[in-house]
Amino acid sequence: MLVYTTDEGLKGLVQVVDDAIVLEEMKDCAMLGDAEAKDDDGMHKVFVTARETSMRGLDFRAPTLGMVLIVNAAFSSPRDKSQGMSRVGRFKDDCTRVKLGLFEDVDDEKSQEVWTKLMKLVNKGRNKSDFYAMDE
Numbered sequence: 301m302l303v304y305t306t307d308e309g310l311k312g313l314v315q316v317v318d319d320a321i322v323l324e325e326m327k328d329c330a331m332l333g334d335a336e337a338k339d340d341d342g343m344h345k346v347f348v349t350a351r352e353t354s355m356r357g358l359d360f361r362a363p364t365l366g367m368v369l370i371v372n373a374a375f376s377s378p379r380d381k382s383q384g385m386s387r388v389g390r391f392k393d394d395c396t397r398v399k400l401g402l403f404e405d406v407d408d409e410k411s412q413e414v415w416t417k418l419m420k421l422v423n424k425g426r427n428k429s430d431f432y433a434m435d436e
Contacts, residue, residue: 336363357383
């Protein structure tokens, strides 16, 4: 199971699921290739993140049982939503995607903010590492 949630949701989930694997704290990425394997207690793994960047580029494999993605937070753009939703079900693995909460699929305000920053960088010819410094 993979859960994409808010910061609040992450804190609550980690309190309830003792062995939840926070993606940003994970030291062994090899376990993503066998996400359906059970942990030492015989329970299936629960991966969780509140960072949109963690919902890009990671491939969770669960070829036998399939994978569940629970989305409990908005994505900042349609592209990020597409990337995030495709973390499960890759390579024709079975998957289920569930949206929880009353939020828009894409955070239009955040999307506009990101677009505005990007245009500033393009117009000034800055390198992309400056993009993150603009938040400070």
